[in-house]
Amino acid sequence: MTDAKENPTGPRSAEETQDRDPELRRQWNELAARVREHREAYYNGEPRIPDADFDALFRQLQELEEQHPELAVPDSPTMEVGAPAPEESSFANVEHLVRMLSLDxxxxxxxxxxxxxxxxxxxxxxxxxIDGVSIDLVYENGELVRAATRGDGSVGEDITVNARAIESIPQKLTGDAPALLEVRGEVFIRPEDFSKINAKRPEDKKFANPRNTAAGGLRQKKVADVKARKLRFIAHGIGAREGIELESQYDAYAHLAELGLPVSEYTQRLTDPAQVRETVRYWGQHRHDAVHEMDGVVIKVDSLAQQRGLGATSRAPRWAIAYKYPPEEVTTTLEDIQVSVGRTGRATPYAVLKPVFVSGSTVSMATLHNQSEVKRKGVRIGDTVVIRKAGEIIPEVLGPVVExxxxxxREFVFPRECPSCATVLAPQKEGDADWRCPNTRSCPAxxxxxxxxxxGRGAFDIEALGEKAARELTEKQVLIxxxxxxxxxxxxxxxxxxxxKKDKASDQRVLNASGEKLLTNLREAKHTDLWRVLVALSIRHVGPTAARALAARYGSMRALIDAPVEHLAATDGVGSTIAESFKNWFATDWHAGIVDAWAEAGVTMEDDVSDRLEQTLEGITVVVTGTLEGFTRDEAKEAILARGGKASGSVSKKTDYVxxxxxxxxKEQKARDLGLKILNEAEFETLLAGGQV
Known part of the structure; x- marks a missing residue:
């Protein structure tokens, strides 16, 4: 949320301003009321508009006050911190030892x-x-005695009991603890934990995002419900203190870590403004690499003496600033809801949006998942909706702005028939949220x-066969x-x-460069790995990992087709669900006909063991993190898999090398904490060659 600047003109009464220009005052009153309303909703965990929309609203109020300084009265929202606790709160109010400020x-x-x-x-x-919830902790002689929400910066809600349920908040500090220490920090939920929490909830009760879920978690009445939110804590500041001498913010964080308080692993001490700007640019391109959600970088003057000299405005320190990245949540108009049909027949509603710029690109479509999700979110055609785009993920509609x-x-009515072939849609089995088109073979979509x-690259890698080409080959019935x-x-x-293209000499159509390229691509694509052929068949649940495992164990398509389902299921990384899906796919005549036709055309149906790389990494799990000079992330993964290893995306005790x-x-820090073997790029190449370092 955006924070404000101090009033440059001194206090004035609302009555004085109103007497000067009633219309101007009316405009200010309206803006101020909207800012207060949305800020209160945000700090109490129930935001109604995206941060970006609030930022724009807040800036509008700031600019109005800059143009007319007499409007910047002491009770302006641009002078306030946070928001008071809700009147219906069941938590007692508590006063912070040192006022909590916000950031410009x-x-x-x-x-x-x-x-x-x-x-x-x-x-x-x-x-x-960190895109989380601010919290204030007070330790006396190393013991946690109180925890409170930010509130309005001076008074927050006493949530000590709930804070004690957060594992990363120590109940007792380690080492030489000072007589008094007030610690500021952020409570958050990791995206991966948030996904697990939501996976256990019914469709109509899923949480909107990690930040709101963390805010609600701090206010749960039962400790068990707090623990279920998987809340985590990172310290990022110090308030009141006795018995501790510090010279810099960097030293403060080091001391907090010595006392057993978690601090950010990403903090950097920089001596050049150019380095600061470069760091901001770097994280703008890697904002989803952190273990928590983040929406910017906070820059602080390191020297505590200089911080005191710079001081603060009515609500923000002059020695710190927050650089906020382009929003990942914005509002736009939902112009229509249409339905697409994918390769497995799943009918997916999607939003047709008024084009809007979000997270670095312009988007005009967003997913709505399924008809149950449309109903749960309560969106209607014509609504102003909130959309979110995280990294390269397809934008998602979060919900309507009802006000x-x-x-x-108007309400969306899910179609009864497939929009591509007019076959009646239905769930594949009872209880399925997704509806599918059963016309698997002939449905053009x-x-x-x-x-x-x-x-695609994960299958035959036919460069000349893209989306438009695939659609035309289907529509013109070149392929059935x-x-x-x-x-x-x-x-x-x-x-x-x-x-x-049209040949000018003969006035006839002839192959263009793309046509020649497709025929060349097809000749080359026949000679590939068996696992890629398995992926290309679009067998439900059989992705690259399972395909590799099956191809490595059986070596040929014939052996796979003949294998009993229980034998397939026993393959490492396969299991009964994938095995049954594999066998069921081949039980359909026209599916088996595809394999026969490909085999007759010369497509690989058996791996050439002589070309197989030595399986130097068989049984070994490797995690790659950071940027390598000689490998892209996909190339590093392929190098591991091709040698029989497992390329994992997360670090655990079962990881052999990082x-x-x-x-x-x-991931590097977690590997060090677990005492795992860490390799540089040269050592990685040695590992690939010999299976050990």
């Missing part, structure tokens, strides 16, 4: 440069801005999606299923537009 924000490199220029320092700290409805919105999938793919001829492609490149994050 900047949103561009130029604004950050201006702040650095007017705030020179020998050293700065760059800290990730903006004007009565013209499904065939087109399967063609695009099998052409995948079986005819590898016997496509020039005459077949001449029926298309995308693979042809390969660490530049800008490695929390």
């Amino acid at each position: 924000n900047v949103f561009s490199d130029d604004e950050l440069a201006q702040w650095l220029e007017r705030t020179p320092a020998e050293a700065y700290l760059a800290e990730l801005k 903006k409805r004007d009565g013209t919105e 499904q065939l087109s999606a399967r063609l695009e999938y099998l052409a 299923d995948e079986g005819g793919l590898f016997t496509l001829t020039e005459d077949d492609l001449l029926k298309t537009v995308i693979f042809t 390969v660490v490149g530049e800008n490695a994050g929390s």
Whole structure:
């Protein structure tokens, strides 16, 4: 949330301002009321608009006060911190020993440069801005005696009992604890924990996001419910203190760590403003690499003496600033809801949006998952909706902004028939949330999606067969299923537009460069690994990992087809669900016909053991983190898998090696904490060659 600047003109009464310009005062009153309403909702864990929308609203109020200084009265929202505890709160109020302040924000490199220029320092700290909930802890002689929410900065809610349920908040400090220590920090939920929590909840009771869930977790009435939220804590500041001498913020964090308090592993001490700006740019490109959600970087003057000299405004320190990245949540208009059909027949509603810029790109579509999700979220066509885009993930509609409805919105009606082939849609089995088109072979949407999938890098890697080409081959009925793919001829492609051009001399259509390339790609794609062929078949649940395991164990398509389901299930990494799906797929005649047609066309149906790399990593689990010079992330994973190893995305006690490149994050620290073997890139290459280092 955006914080404000102090009033440059001194206090004035609301009555005095109103007498001068009633219309101006009316405009200010309206803006101030909206800011207070949304800020209170945010700090109490029930935001109604995205942060970006609040930031814009707040800035509008700031700009109005800058243009008309007489409006910046002492009770303006631009002078306040946080929000008072709700009147219906069951928690007692408690006063902080030292007032908790907020932060001013900047949103561009130029604004950050201006702040650095007017705030020179020998050293700065760059800290990730955790998207969580602020908390204040008080320790007396090393014992936790109180925990409170931020509240309005002066008074918060006493949540000591709930704070004691958070494992990362120590009940007793280690080492030489001071007589008094007030610690500020952030409570949050890791994205991976949030996914696990939501997976256990009914569709109509899933949480919206980790930040809101953490805020609600601190206010639970039962300790067991607090623990169920998997809350974590990181310290990022000190308030009142007795019996402790510190010279810098960096020293403070080191001392907090010695006392057993968790501090951020990402904090950097920088001596050059250029380094500060570069760090901000780096995290803008890696904002999803951290163990917690973050929406910016906080820059602080390191020297505590200089911090005291710079002081603070009515609600924000002058020695710190928060650089906020482009929003991942924004509002826009939901112009329509349409339904797409994927390669497995799943009918998925998606939102057609008024184009909006979010998280670095313009989006015009977002997923709505299934018809139950549309109902749960309560969105209507014509609504103003909140959308979220995290990294490269497809944007998602979070919900409507109900207060903006004007009565013209209409309910979405899920279609009874497939929008591609008009077959009646139905759940595959009782209780399924997803509805599917059962016309698996002939549905144009499904065939087109399967063609695009099998052409991907994880399967046949056919560069010339993209989404548009797959759609045209299907629509023009050049292909009736995948079986005819590898016997496509020039005459077949001449029926298309995308693979042809008009020959000026003969006035006839001839193959263009894309058509020639497709035929070349198809000839080359026949000679591949068996596991890639298995992936290309679009067998439900059989992805690259299971395909590799099956191909490695059986070596040929014939051996796989003949294997009993219980034998397939016993394959490491497969199990009964995948094994049954595999056998059921081959029980369909036209599925088996695809394999026969590919085999007749010369597609690999048996691995050539002579070309197989030595399985130097068989039984070994490797995690790669950070940036390597000689490998992309996918190349490193492929190198591990090709040698029989397991390429894991998370560090655990079962991990054998952790390969660490530049800008490695929390995985490196966790590996060190667990005492695991850590390799640099050169050692990784040695491991690949010999299976040990």
